[in-house]
Amino acid sequence: MKPILTYIAFIVIVVGLGMFSGLINPPGDWYATLEKPFFNPPAWLFGPVWTALYVMIGIAGARIWLKAPASAAMQVWFGQLVLNLLWSPAFFRLQSPALGLVVVLSMLVAVIAFIVLARRIDRAASYLFLPYAAWVGFAALLNLSILILN
Template sequence: MKKILIHLLFIALVTGLGALIGVANVPGEWYQSLAKPPFNPPNWIFGPVWTALYVLIGIAGARTWLAAPASACMQMWFGQMALNFLWTPAFFGAESTALGLAVILPLLLSIIAFIRMSWNPDRLSAILFLPYLAWVGFASLLNLSLFLLN
């Protein structure tokens, strides 16, 4: 029962904080006015994708916490979450593609580091991060394109 509660807590915290940050930093007129690359997805896709990713990230975080709460892997998980939660205010809140890029590239590296660190002790947590890696890789390319186009 304790494991289930920890999983639910991690999922609720990650998705809840992510939603709160998203609501506080809604893409507005500034974002709409940017020149966008042809591969820019429609705005409606971001909410469902991030919700699904936050559930996977929460599960991986709970698994890592249950296995070794003071481990380097757990510290990396918290570090990537800090960068994840910082990107939206940096990009949308500060209305800065450059600042967004300065946050998303270390985020991408921290996701890769978490996957590498968890691969042997908890392969499932590493695998749960693969869709997240793919999405943040795509988001990094999109952020870079927005920086270059504007």
């Protein structure tokens, strides 16, 4: 497969899965009733931020796939994606900030592990995950705050 097709496939799959997860696990009325911390971002911000992050996640995945598809970094990349897709059902569908916190903290560990492992294979791929790590760290803090407040 030509590299450009690999990039396109990874981006389309990651963005598509992220959008699908968001559509089938909306925040709903339950979330609206929860107490939120003062630093909770406005709802409109999550879509653009996650879309940009999903594009970077896709590009990073494609870069590693093209260089080392059977590597530990690639396995961790798939693992973090699964955890990413599990957070919305855990938090919103099951209405469980506690389970959401377990998932988001596991995701943060996986994202950091990918950064470390990918750096040996492709520095750009690891750098593409830095904003993702920052956002997931923030999401973990937000999730923890909602758990404490409710």
